[in-house]
Amino acid sequence: MDLNKQISRRSFLKKLGKVIAGSALVGIVGQAYMKYIEPNWIEVTRQNINHPLIPPIFNDFKIVQFSDTHLGFQLDFDHFEKIIQTISKEEPDLIIFSGDLVDNLLSFYEYEEIVIYLNYLQAPYGKFAVYGNHDHGGWGTDKYKQIMEASNFKLLRNESQNIKIGNDGEIIIAGIDDAMLGQPDFEKTFSSIQERYFTLLISHAPDLIEDAKHYPVDFQISGHTHGGQIQLPFIGPLITPPYGQKYVEGSYDISDHLRLYVNRGLGTTRLPYRLLSRPEITIFTLKT
Template sequence: MAITRRVFLKNMLKSVVGFLGVSGLSYYYARYIEPEMLTIKRYPLLHTKIPDSFQGFTILQFSDTHLGFHYDIQSFERLVNTIQKQSPDVIVFTGDLVDAPHTYYFHPELVRLLDKLEAPFGKYWIYGNHDHGGYGTEKIKEVMGNGGFQLLQNEHHRIQKEGTEIVLAGLDDMMLGSPDIESALYNTSEELYTILLVHEPDSADRYHAYPVDVQLSGHSHGGQIQLPGFGYLVTPPMAEKYVEGHYALDSLDLFVSRGIGTTRLPYRFLCRPEMSIFHLEPEKV
């Protein structure tokens, strides 16, 4: 099958970047500076199904730390301190805690730092593909659990406030797990505002027909390296269509985080790491 000039050039650039790192003066910036330039994205979530009691309620999402691949425990501690300063009502982690669980040294501080995170309405997480990879499934589950995070693996939790509630559901990883949307949403109601956590964003094409109002994903790293005129250079499978930011898909709002760490290539260029804070706002009919 013939390839277009744009695809050819994009593939060539990937090879060049991978072989040389990022050449010239850009190397130091992309390798050491931008990966530490954490940004905070804020999004309003407006919907008629959000109860009045949830006015101003905040959900903080962080994703894809990839500890062990040029992201160490000291960087993670700075991240935790930044999250704590935001005082979110709920914290969600959307996968890929460690880059390679089978070789990573699980520093004793990791559990302490996870446990340090506080959110009055709970802390929740889902598996990413790297969490299942390298025989890490049970180890990551142990670490996150000891850190006070509740796993949502094809299940949901009802967040209750002043006699009203919303639904927070989570799926197993799409690539290496066994996702089951039917189980995750079992015994929920279409009348309840429902947020779904799924690691891979392109899965939204499968789930927008379900009674889900918002999907929060990571996995893409925002492409990690973005070049004007060429776009995203590093997009993993199932994060090639929806790469970063907000996408409106019929009745589903998809939000894709660039995440925190890096993988495959230790660079970020024009693609700063980020965490997201969502502000719930009841919308009048």
């Protein structure tokens, strides 16, 4: 018997066992991080919006955007309560929800609880919402409308609304229907606007900016993509949804006068994981 060969074989098997055990441990820890840590690790992102059409009276006007909660899939009411508290502490002037409230409206029945939490949110210049693709489908379309209206959110579906501060200035908040399951209509959305004011468009789907740039829009805020939900270093998002494939997360300068911001959302869908794509609440501050 060659003793040296036997020792080498044992050493190799021992090292191989360590590698396999280490890989398994990394896999377990990685999965725990993606499922339990990062999805609950909310990032509050702050963005200034500078534009010459913003009236001086709106300087430091604070808008909070939250999006894609997908209640009923992974995000529960304990987590939802923390989201509501985080938004409330910001004392926003205006609040925007950019779609996908419940993951499946047809199999979710805790509507009264949602209304209680959403009614806790207060903003002196209003709370606004648009449809996401998960807010449509069957009678879900009407149910989402009932929830948001009962929660004192103004649901903008191809329409706009002027926001005024006394007689010293105004801006416009516009909302377009969802691109996947809704019927977005830009002509209808902007048909009632008679004068040129700073206009903020809410579109659940970010890629609709390619249509929005042909209309009097100065800033678009969107969600839908979850930032890809799972990203890999040097590769980026593994999967992006229809109408969220060109613009995935963060800020984009579309032209000299038009910007887009894509919020990564708060919940998850299909897979209960997030990696390198933390859930997000965005605080926009208007600057003159």
